[in-house]
Each structure stands twice: as C-alpha cells, then as structure tokens.
Amino acid sequence: MTVEILDRAILADVKQPPMRNLAAPAAGVLGRIGNLETRLARNNSEIDAAQAVRYKVFVEEMKAQIPQAADRRKRDADAWDLVCDHLLVLDTAIDGDPEDQIVGTYRLLRQDVAENTGGFYSASEFRVDSLLKRHPAKRFMELGRSCVLPQYRTKRTVELLWQGNWAYALKYGVDAMFGCGSFPGTVPEEHALALSFLHHNALVGADWDVSARPELFRTMDLMPSEAINMRKALAALPPLIKGYMRLGAMVGNGAVVDHAFRTTDVLIVLPITSISGRYLNYYGADAGRFAAQVS
Template sequence: MNTELLDITTSADGANAVNAATAAPNDLLGRIGTLETRLTRSHAEIDAAQSIRYKVFVEEMHAQVAPEGARRKRDIDGWDALCDHLVVVDRSIEGDPEEQIVGTYRLLRQEVAEAHGGFYSASEFSIDRLIASHPGKRFIELGRSCVLPEYRNKRTMELLWQGAWAYALRHRGDAMIGCASFPGVFPEEHALALSFLHNNAVADGEWAVEARPELYRQMDLMPAEAINARKAVSSMPPLIKGYLRLGAMFGAGAVVDHAFNTTDVLIVLPISRISDRYLNYYGSDAGRFAS
C-alpha cells in the first residue's frame, strides 16, 4: 500500500481529526475527472455530509429523524462523532469545499466501536459471535452511504468504493460489514432479489451471521427453481449489486427499519474474498484512482 497517498490522521477516539488547516495536500483517496474522494477535513464538511444524508434519507426516502435533526435538516446520530466520514466532492462546483460534497459514506473501525458501545449494525444483526469468531481480524463498518440523485452514476460509485478500499488498507482492515438497504418496509416486494441472496450468497461457516431473532424477516421468499438470476441482480439497488459483484456475502435474514423506511440486509465482505477482477481494476494498493 502506498501510504503517502493516504495521509489521514484520526483522533484516538475515532473522530475525524483532519481539518482544512492541517490536511496534507496529498490526502486524496481517489480522483476521476472533477470528482474526488477523501475523508472530511472539518466539522463544516461533516455537517454538509449530514445535510446530504437528510436530503436523500428524509426528503427522498421519507425516513424519520429526531426533532433536532428535522429542525436543522440534518441526519444525525450518536455514531457520527465516532466515525470517519468519506465524501465525494465535485471540484467543478463553485464555492467552499463543503458546498462541493455530492456523496458520503460513514466508516467505523472495530477498536473505536468496541470502546464506545459497539457497531451500529449490531442493533439489527447478531454480529457479536461473528466478530468473536475472528479474534485476530480487524472489522470496519460501512454505513450511511448516499449520493445526490444527479451523481448516481458509475464514476461516483467507483469513487465511493475506491475510498472505502483505500481506507480499509490504511487501517489494515480484514473484513468490511454494514447494513445495506432495499427501499420500503415490505420484504415481499423484493422477493426475487432477497431469495437470490438467500440461495446464492448467504454467509456460512466462520462468517455466518443472522438478523437479531426479534427482528428476523425471512429472505427465502421464492422457490429456488423460480429465481431468474439475471433479473434478480438487475432488481437490486446499485450498492447491494456492487457489493455482490465484489464478492460479498450476506447475513441470514432481513430487518425492516421502519424509521428509515427500508428493508436491510447485512453485508459481510472479507478482504480475502474481494474478486480478483476488482483488485486488478482498483489496484491491490488502492492506487489506481489516487493520483
């Protein structure tokens, strides 16, 4: 890994400590055309990322947020202060850096999560046993991924993954986990895609993990012989489709998140399982788009 390309410092408690005054000029994690990906450098940029999350999750997807978040038009929770915030910025937009942010991802390292009450995804999935099964491995949680509508294209998705991949290498991560969502609170509306994941991509063995028993919703909603694989993959949200192509596995059982108006599945992506096709494309040191 070329660590010179990833000169990001974080505070001991995990909060992003990089600011505009101290950020190194070569702190980019990726660049394609006018789009760049990096960690936030200031509280103002984190605020801008929370604003984008509000626009996507609340205004577009009709999620419910706390009164303070609704008043400020920000999607905010207690994990924000612990996480690093990955952003995609469009340098062609005039204005301050926070006005150029068009997409975001939230990243939480295992050591930070364990020091502050655990991972966000543990509220929906029984991940404690999964983590305990891999005492020598470092887990990184990915979450709150969203992109403004006009930037939902291949380049932006590539940069989000480039940034997450570079971050995992930077922190010597061994596996990525996180909730990913289908729209709506009726799993039956996604019977084809969920059944495909259940039959073809559920994590097993040492990587097995399930939805919390009290939240567990069946994913096996169609007979295996009735599943058209091409149509199933085509019907998935881009983020889930992308994880699948990278080589991700999925936890058993879905969870309905009424507050966010989504049906969630758990992504389990050991670094060792990432498809060679994508390692060759992005570079084993995440360097392809970093210069």
C-alpha cells in the same frame, strides 16, 4: 450456483469500469474520476455538510423519521457521527467551498474505535457480536449511512466510494468489512425476487455466519431457487448491493425492517480475502499510494 457463475453473471450486467485518473493525488485525496474525487472529511463543517446530504436523501427523498432536533436543523445526525470517519465524494466542478461540493458520503467505523465507544450501529439489527467473537484475530470495519444525491447515482460514483473504502481499509489493516445494505420500503415481500436471489446465491458460509436479531428476523427465502430469473433478480438489486456482490461480498441470514428509515435491510459481509482478483488488480495499481493519503 457457484461463485464463479455468479461473478460472471454480475459482470455480464455491468459495463467496463471507466478509466480512472492515475495522476498523483492531491493531499488527502483517495481517488479521482474526472471532476469527482473522494477523501475523508477534514473538519466539522464538512461533516455537517455530509449530514445535510444525508438529510436530503434519507428524509426528504425516502421520508425517514428522525429526531425532531435533527429535523429542525435539516441534518441526519446521531451519536456515531462523533466517532466515525466520514468518506466524501465531491464534485470539484461546483464553484464554492468544499462543503458546497459534497454529493455523496459514507460513514466508516473501525472495530477498535467501536469497542471503545458505543459499539457498531448495525448491531441494533444484526448479531454482529457473534461474528466478531468467531474471528478474534481479525480487524473489522463497519460501513454505513451511504448515500449519493440523485443526479450523481452512477457507476463511477459508486466506484469512487469503493476506492475510498479500499484505501482506508489498506491503511488500517482491515480484514473484513460489513454494513447494512438497504432496499426501499418496509415490505420485504415486495423484493421477493432480489432477496431470494441473495438468499440462494450469496448467503454467508459457516465461518462468516451472521444473522438478523431473532426478534427482528424476516425471511429472505421468499421464492424457490428454480423460480428465480437471474437477470431480473440482478436488475432488482439496489446499485450499492450489486456493487458489493460484484466484489465478492456475502449477505447475512435474514432481513430486518427499519421502520424509521423506511427500508428493508440486509447485512453485507465482505472479507478482504473474498474480493475478486480482477478488482484487486484494478484498484491495486494505485491503492497503496492513495492509502498513504489517509490521515
């Protein structure tokens, strides 16, 4: 299947994006739709609140297993939180402090920061080192720990998260983004349709080749391409992964089962040059001025 056909198929499955509020952004705000806005966490209290949202989603909802100390605090937290930037989605209609308004979050880690600290989180599952070595002149950014509270899992929330990522990437001259995309559960075969669809239609090309670590590798090629119903496969994709595919992302070779978080992970790879032109145009109207808000 060509990229053009895949793009048309995904777009046919998605309604027209909502109109965005293009009023001048408040200081630090990277995007706004209605009462929702996205920006970076400004202090430790907001990072703590983001960790609380992650706990509600990953532990209370998805039954992830985390260290006892973090569980007692009801926070999903690890060492990467100290070096990452934290992108937030806030519902400004909620009364209270900003910490009370956080309804979604994303963790952003630039390559220069990763190289000077503990490396990339996803390197524990995928061979990202080989990808980085193949592109020594490019600047990479890892996206991780994405989660949104159940009542806010809408297209506009996903769109805001992407707009924040895009403004951040522009600010720091990022050439490519990558990160784990997750399916619920630890049995890849339960997602045979969606995983096979990704394997046959969105697998990384030679220049961007990256695969799961050999000792963790689980095949995504679970169904022949001729047996795949594209409509059903698209419907079976988690919203975040579908959103990435819509932008022009690829997936690495092989899945990994994360037993602690009870997920089946694939590696999403999104070179900036691969982003569909229609989305560059859509965000381009105000991406530059929002990027200027990144501090």
